[in-house]
Amino acid sequence: MPRGTTKLRLLSTAADLLHRQGYASTGLNQVLGEARAPRGSLYFHFPGGKEELMAEALSGAARGITELLERTLRDAPSAEVALYLIVDYFCDQLERSQFQKGCPVATVALEQSAVSDPLHAACSQAYTAWEALIAGRLVREGIARPRADELAGFILASIEGALILCRAHRSTAPLERVGGELRRLLTRKDDA
Amino acid sequence: MPRGTTKLRLLSTAADLLHRQGYASTGLNQVLGEARAPRGSLYFHFPGGKEELMAEALSGAARGITELLERTLRDAPSAEVALYLIVDYFCDQLERSQFQKGCPVATVALEQSAVSDPLHAACSQAYTAWEALIAGRLVREGIARPRADELAGFILASIEGALILCRAHRSTAPLERVGGELRRLLTRKDDA
Numbered sequence: 014m015p016r017g018t019t020k021l022r023l024l025s026t027a028a029d030l031l032h033r034q035g036y037a038s039t040g041l042n043q044v045l046g047e048a049r050a051p052r053g054s055l056y057f058h059f060p061g062g063k064e065e066l067m068a069e070a071l072s073g074a075a076r077g078i079t080e081l082l083e084r085t086l087r088d089a090p091s092a093e094v095a096l097y098l099i100v101d102y103f104c105d106q107l108e109r110s111q112f113q114k115g116c117p118v119a120t121v122a123l124e125q126s127a128v129s130d131p132l133h134a135a136c137s138q139a140y141t142a143w144e145a146l147i148a149g150r151l152v153r154e155g156i157a158r159p160r161a162d163e164l165a166g167f168i169l170a171s172i173e174g175a176l177i178l179c180r181a182h183r184s185t186a187p188l189e190r191v192g193g194e195l196r197r198l199l200t201r202k203d204d205a
Numbered sequence: 206m207p208r209g210t211t212k213l214r215l216l217s218t219a220a221d222l223l224h225r226q227g228y229a230s231t232g233l234n235q236v237l238g239e240a241r242a243p244r245g246s247l248y249f250h251f252p253g254g255k256e257e258l259m260a261e262a263l264s265g266a267a268r269g270i271t272e273l274l275e276r277t278l279r280d281a282p283s284a285e286v287a288l289y290l291i292v293d294y295f296c297d298q299l300e301r302s303q304f305q306k307g308c309p310v311a312t313v314a315l316e317q318s319a320v321s322d323p324l325h326a327a328c329s330q331a332y333t334a335w336e337a338l339i340a341g342r343l344v345r346e347g348i349a350r351p352r353a354d355e356l357a358g359f360i361l362a363s364i365e366g367a368l369i370l371c372r373a374h375r376s377t378a379p380l381e382r383v384g385g386e387l388r389r390l391l392t393r394k395d396d397a
Contacts, residue, residue, distance in 0.1 A: 033319070034229075034316065034320075035227065035229060035315065035316045036229075037226075037227060037228075037229030037230040037316075038229040038316065111319060112318065112319050113319040113320075115315070118373070119315055119369050120312070120315040120316060122369055122372055122373040123227065123307070123311055123312040123315060123369060123372055124226065124227045124229075124230065124312060124316070126304065126372045126373050126375065127225070127303060127304050127305040127372065127375070128226070128305075133373070133375065136373040137373050137374050137375075140370055140373050140374065141374075163382060163385070163386065164386075166370075166379055166382045166383070167363060167382065167383055167386040169366065169370070170362075170363050170364075170366035170367040170369075170370055170379060170382075170383050171359060171362050171363040171366055172362075172366065173365075173366030173369050173370065174361065174362035174363055174364065174365030174366030174367070174368075174369070175362040175366070176366075177311050177314055177315060177362075177365050177366070177369070178332055178358075178361070178362055178365065180314055180315055180318045180319065181310070181314040181318050181325070181328040181329050181332050182329050182332065182333075183318065183319070183325065183329075187358055187362060190355055190358045190359065190362075191358070191359055191362050191363075193355070194355065194356075194359040198390075
């Protein structure tokens with residue numbers, strides 16, 4: 014394996030483990046083992062150790078969702094269809110991962126936001142970016158700016174919460190239900 | 206200190222640590238130290254060890270929220286006022302804990318639901334109870350049963366998600382915004 018891929022393997026392995034089990038459960042030995050990377054490579058690529066590796070891995074995973082939202086919110090024929098597709102993506106991921114994978118940011122946000130500044134910053138930036146993308150699409154649908162921002166925050170919160178409920182119940186029903194409510198909300202957006 | 210209180214001290218210390226930092230970060234030595242309890246007491250009261258102690262502590266913390274919801278949803282003059290009071294309670298708790306305490310169940314639900322059956326059961330039962338209490342109050346407001354259940358799921362998801370966003374941003378603004386949206390939703394409940 015070429016040496017240049019070690020950093021990428023460390024990041025993608027760390028992101029996958031963070032997503033499934035959170036920060037505290039993810040030990041560096043597990044990351045090194047699953048990435049088949051020598052211990053020395055960790056501090057070579059991430060002098061700040063675990064916190065630096067995990068913050069960069071989390072930001073990378075968050076960018077994956079940002080790109081998904083960008084593409085979906087740009088290309089879908091309406092905000093309702095875009096939300097349907099986003100909900101469908103997460104339902105599929107929950108099922109395929111046996112309910113181990115919901116939002117790649119939420120577990121770390123709950124575990125670490127209050128105690129780690131780099132992880133707090135990575136989580137906060139991700140949520141801010143996602144909310145802005147949703148609000149941008151609502152503006153394109155003709156909703157005035159302050160109202161679009163309010164609705165985007167509500168939409169993001171309800172999807173994030175539904176992803177917790179899905180993992181807690183090991184069922185996609187809470188997210189499907191929230192998807193239905195959001196479509197209902199948006200189809201009467203003139204009075205929203 | 207009377208011996209009979211050791212179990213209660215273990216449970217309340219474990220619940221507090223679970224709430225702030227989740228399951229994986231909470232070591233038994235930290236629980237024993239903060240509870241000023243001898244190691245032998247742990248396996249005497251909780252033969253199943255960490256998982257059993259934490260599942261019982263989590264259920265106890267969840268019951269605290271269940272009682273808060275029961276009381277508030279029963280006594281408030283309307284569902285809108287009840288939701289306002291619930292949102293206000295969580296905003297206050299977030300601020301007083303410097304954003305270390307949101308929902309006492311969510312962190313563990315994300316970390317452990319997929320891997321621990323006792324913790325999965327404790328989280329799932331808590332969310333089911335809370336949703337049923339919200340739905341019950343909506344029925345009392347005159348909303349027909351299937352619609353009340355749908356709305357209760359949406360309300361619970363949006364509050365849970367807002368609690369994540371508040372911790373990620375270290376701000377109560379996301380929850381205050383969701384509170385406003387929920388009041389808006391309920392005041393036009395005849396067409397909800």
